[in-house]
Amino acid sequence: MNLATSNGDAFAEPSVDLSELADAFRNARAFTARLCEPLEIEDMVAQSMPDASPVVWHLAHTTWFFETFLLKPFCPGYKPFHPQFEYLFNSYYNAVGEQFTRADRGLLTRPTVAQVRRYRESVEGCVNEFLAAGRFDDAAAVRGTVELGIQHEQQHQELILTDLKHLLSRNPLAPAYRSLPDAIESSDGMMTESSVATAAPIRFVDFPEQLAWIGYDGDEFAFDNERPRHRQFVDAFGIANRLVTNGEYLAFMEAGGYNRPEYWLSMGWSAVCENRWQSPLYWTQRDGRWCEFTLDGIQSLQMDAPVCHISYFEADAYARFAGLRLPTEAEWEIVASQTPVEGHFAESLRLHPDPAAGSSPIDQMFGDCWQWTSSPYIGYPGYRPPSGAIGEYNGKFMCNQYVLRGGSVATSRSHIRASYRNFFPPQARWQFTGIRLAT
Amino acid sequence: MNLATSNGDAFAEPSVDLSELADAFRNARAFTARLCEPLEIEDMVAQSMPDASPVVWHLAHTTWFFETFLLKPFCPGYKPFHPQFEYLFNSYYNAVGEQFTRADRGLLTRPTVAQVRRYRESVEGCVNEFLAAGRFDDAAAVRGTVELGIQHEQQHQELILTDLKHLLSRNPLAPAYRSLPDAIESSDGMMTESSVATAAPIRFVDFPEQLAWIGYDGDEFAFDNERPRHRQFVDAFGIANRLVTNGEYLAFMEAGGYNRPEYWLSMGWSAVCENRWQSPLYWTQRDGRWCEFTLDGIQSLQMDAPVCHISYFEADAYARFAGLRLPTEAEWEIVASQTPVEGHFAESLRLHPDPAAGSSPIDQMFGDCWQWTSSPYIGYPGYRPPSGAIGEYNGKFMCNQYVLRGGSVATSRSHIRASYRNFFPPQARWQFTGIRLAT
Amino acid sequence: MNLATSNGDAFAEPSVDLSELADAFRNARAFTARLCEPLEIEDMVAQSMPDASPVVWHLAHTTWFFETFLLKPFCPGYKPFHPQFEYLFNSYYNAVGEQFTRADRGLLTRPTVAQVRRYRESVEGCVNEFLAAGRFDDAAAVRGTVELGIQHEQQHQELILTDLKHLLSRNPLAPAYRSLPDAIESSDGMMTESSVATAAPIRFVDFPEQLAWIGYDGDEFAFDNERPRHRQFVDAFGIANRLVTNGEYLAFMEAGGYNRPEYWLSMGWSAVCENRWQSPLYWTQRDGRWCEFTLDGIQSLQMDAPVCHISYFEADAYARFAGLRLPTEAEWEIVASQTPVEGHFAESLRLHPDPAAGSSPIDQMFGDCWQWTSSPYIGYPGYRPPSGAIGEYNGKFMCNQYVLRGGSVATSRSHIRASYRNFFPPQARWQFTGIRLAT
Amino acid sequence: MNLATSNGDAFAEPSVDLSELADAFRNARAFTARLCEPLEIEDMVAQSMPDASPVVWHLAHTTWFFETFLLKPFCPGYKPFHPQFEYLFNSYYNAVGEQFTRADRGLLTRPTVAQVRRYRESVEGCVNEFLAAGRFDDAAAVRGTVELGIQHEQQHQELILTDLKHLLSRNPLAPAYRSLPDAIESSDGMMTESSVATAAPIRFVDFPEQLAWIGYDGDEFAFDNERPRHRQFVDAFGIANRLVTNGEYLAFMEAGGYNRPEYWLSMGWSAVCENRWQSPLYWTQRDGRWCEFTLDGIQSLQMDAPVCHISYFEADAYARFAGLRLPTEAEWEIVASQTPVEGHFAESLRLHPDPAAGSSPIDQMFGDCWQWTSSPYIGYPGYRPPSGAIGEYNGKFMCNQYVLRGGSVATSRSHIRASYRNFFPPQARWQFTGIRLAT
């Protein structure tokens, strides 16, 4: 496997120097550990649904990734940590071998959290040594693989937060991921309704028709699915200046949004009926007031914060209700490529979306909430996955999913960019997902 | 509801004269009856799966369509045939009202086939009188609705054939829809293996990159989903001169196609494993030879006829196996708009795809088999469904389906055109669906 | 296979003469045909649930039974009617061979009803000739098999009625099996509420403790599961003088019976919640009045007629609500063996249970409704099924079912007796099942 | 709620003195803690299937039982430990209130194991004080409730072991519950095949026909379902001198037992086909030799040890294969009431069944494996559950389950007796269940 050189469309052509890369590796791994600090062992083992994984599984799987794709092929004499970990912690790479059933990851009470931590330390030690030694036959491939492993680690950091949030939300005790810092907590506890919706009025910024270049064209890391850069013709469009707020979404609900099929795709309406959706995933009423479950426990719903944890179906229905639509991913990328990558990211550990600042013509393009686009997730013209197991990373999932853009409060700032394509099935709600409108 | 005038993007602006339209109506209705002639009453009642409907239900539903969208709104004094038919034979129009459960249509042993035939005659009589009288407040809307009803009737003619084929195939007796005409039947019965694969070698015809206009631009009937006509940038591509044959597909099977995950989308591989797919839907082995179930019973597999009754997943896997890909719908339409609409259609009552003639540079663009494109089914830029119930015809299904192009042996010649967009979920196999390759 | 002689516990040792038996055969077959007279072909093909079968399947299967167990083994030179009918119409006899999937019987549109009628005529002709010729190597076995086939035919006559009732009830048109004879129909149509509940007050007749002989001890036909006759010790008990009425059951409903878990077995409560049971199977409200679907269409609920079409769970819950219990099958048999076999049976073609006459100390022991007993269906002490395929008739179903006694309006008078054991799973509601209480 | 006095059929009329009772309470609680000692926190949180519960849930629920049924009603001024524990740790008592979904118990990562341990200590402290103070209005009721709580604790000790065994078995690492003590471990590790089947030949001990008294008649604790004592007529029978061994069961397998429907109940055969059963639950092959997963990890199969972890269906099929049958529970109780309560129980911490000693005429009546009887679990004649919530303990489960007798290696010696009735559905395999044959 030669990630960087075997395939022109492949993941990465990083030119950073090795010590920077090693630092990035250590930082990424340390941030994963940082995210787990507030957790009890119990929280790390449970799996709340087949789509989510236990935290300890994420810890092991991200380690397995470095072991499988870096140490085994590139580090001569590397001896695997445990003979069965290849099977247990392989997520979906058929070319590597069979995988333990995804839906049963919550049954793996062994290796224990402590043992997985030792697995992490062992692999980290080997990677550090290997990079420090710096003797590789194929330096580009090594660099590309380390970079990919770091990006992969960051993706699983986001999943740790979202999977955990889902798990904790299923517990009637509604436990918080962490105790809320004093500074944030309001005087009378969590139930203070946010004063008043002060978000700026929604406006649309116009863009002219154009034959646009879409896809990554830099020389830093980017995923295979952001390439090849190619032309798309895009008609004139307008994009909203900020995300849709909780208050705006509540108006949709109060207009009977969840009970009127005319707003919904047929599959969306089925999802509403079957799952009895009547609000975003984590909304709940307490004493007649809307609250939402957050990583800091149940909080009053902030009316001018962006609506979050909604499916594509809900985003699409809201847009239809509003007489508008969701942007295509090309439209979104045209806008984003002219916008600085600023916003609320995982590094802040705020872990909950905030109201738009209102200080820029177009706010919240990055961070806060992933933004559903109307674009099904397909390969760009000329796309071909890299060869080998790593080709299974993205390409085989290009079916029945929609593209999301922009990152969220659970995404690292260093992970996101204008060309970044996230993807989830239209019914998924447990990610930090929100709505950007277009005309 | 005003189909033609209320909405510029809507279905139709036909300018045919009324007597032509009335003839087209009668012809379409008569062809539906013609298709049912070989059937026993028993065959018309059963439902083989939730996706399929009983023939008698199709007979009633297509009649319901004219009653609901033409007679009730436009024909003053029209009295509905039966008070509960609105509920029983509404397929999915929420704006019309609740619908009887789709999966339970096989429970409707009443109205009987004879009663449904009387329902058809009654409604046909009213439509004929109404059109003959020719006094409408809104002539364009009437014409548009009749035209839509005819097209709808034709779509259900195709479904009658495919649903019936599926039903008969589930019977261990493998009953034929009709006895094979002598001319077709071979001397020693159905098991004659087709002599030799004589299909022309596969070649690719090149098309240059272009900013193409896509979508319907004529002034005859077209569906809302074929509009608005708009520009798409398309890179240079090549298109295969014919459909993939049974013989070529068999080579994929013999190369372990159904057992090698590397050829499949992740969801496709799941479908293979869960449904234990090992061949196209109607293939079966008899005495070590491959046969296929057809509307004329079980027949030897013809090696140079196009492979048929495959899912998108199989089409996509085959293309990957072949080192090629499926065309996008824009690519397909560029080619098709330069190709005469000729081929094997329902009118011939051949009802099974034939080998490519090899007489044109690009064969089989129309008829024989619907051709899976790699394009998810979404609205064209600027698409908005018509207002009212009829807006539910196409728009709400734009999710998790793929576009198919070109029509099949079960499609009427008068129904298909270069801009026509059919759509099915990627796992669907019971339509006449095949593979066109692209480079 | 030698039913009568090979196994002392087996089905039958009939001593009737052959011409009587041949008459009984013809009568049984003719009654099956009589039951189908009011039906449309459409009604005969559909299957409303996996537990029910299409009428045409019953017609074929009862014929298959004579072909498989009588003609093939005993009639030299018999040539099977069709090579695949052995597979298609085998219900569950593994020793005979594989069976077509039970839940898919509604897909068998061929053989047509007309073809199945020819199958019936053909097999009937052979049986008649065979019996008329009267030359058997093993006369007892032949007689036993014919007798068993007749009893089997009668069981399926009851199933034809109950499966059909279930099918018709699922149609929103609520079609009647037959038009109601004038004499029965009330002047203002079906909605006349029955005047007044005139059923005699419920009373309990006492029986002393005893070491009772239970099981069949006559020398006519009886099923294997009615044997061996054996002793059971039974404590003193009281039995109700009649079945529980609709009016009494309605009082249970009005007391919140379907919403109070304390009346229900745990599995019963789950069934209530999952299926949202709120009344007996065929009850429905029209304009605020309770009606029930019958084979004569929707009728006003007769308050003093016995409650019918309830599960064991409902019978058990009602008894608990009433502070009473269901009888064991031994208790029931002690009472029934002292009671003449009189009541409302299938021969009358009334096809709906009637109020108790009140003329006997204990009414309705036979006919009207099968009576759920509290006895799980197990083999009697020393029970062993007959050898061969026919041993699968009863024995292998002795698990997770409850015994019902007494027959119903859909049972032939000539089919029932005091020792007769019917059995269904506790959640079954589509048979004519009611409640007899005990103390 | 007055368990002892309100209802003559109720659980218990213990006359032990209070300090003995308090000792028994402390011992039972301590043994639960003892069983958890070898566990990691991770092992205590996971739930392997809806029928099983996490260990920590068992720890909390058994505590909830004392809190709900003893402290709240009898201990004036008792303040519940946590307001939501009533909901979280209620298993199925509808009269107490709603319950957290059983299948989701594995989502409860909070309260943590440490918090549940504090819950246990707190409630234990209150119970100890309450009993030490000894001032009760209704001493019999208090005593009865404490006794019931102890028995309940013991039942959950067994479930802790069986649920845990199931969980660990699902992990490909096959972790042992504990490291095997040296004394037990064989020299060359776990894979030593047991020398030779030395179990005594199977023999049958005869018992004459009798009108037997069945059910508990002592004055110590017994469950409501062991009462009322009543008479049953039992025909002459023979009972096997020991349990069926692994070696004998293997002969059934090698004779095609799992592939021959003639040995199986219809529902049993469905279970075999659907679940692809081909051996007892924990059997597995390693290098061509049969092993089984135990609480000490994977061990060679001991041919003369009793077969264990089989369903009723398998026990019944084996008996049919052997030309024999399972005993009724009355037969079993006649034998057991003449047999000393000796055997391998939980106190020994052996935790795996042993070969029969062969030293008594009838071995293994108690301990080793629960013995499936052929008796469906129903109430004895005259049975009525106690009033109040505690009446839900046993009575509502009397449907579609079979009675098991004798206890197992996971049952406490002090918990079992000749009249004790355990019950599980016929498909259950994760308890320590085996086969005793009868003639």
Ligand SMILES: [Fe+3]
């Ligand atoms: Fe991953």
Ligand SMILES: [Fe+3]
């Ligand atoms: Fe339609």
Ligand SMILES: [Fe+3]
């Ligand atoms: Fe039958």
Ligand SMILES: [Fe+3]
């Ligand atoms: Fe419990």
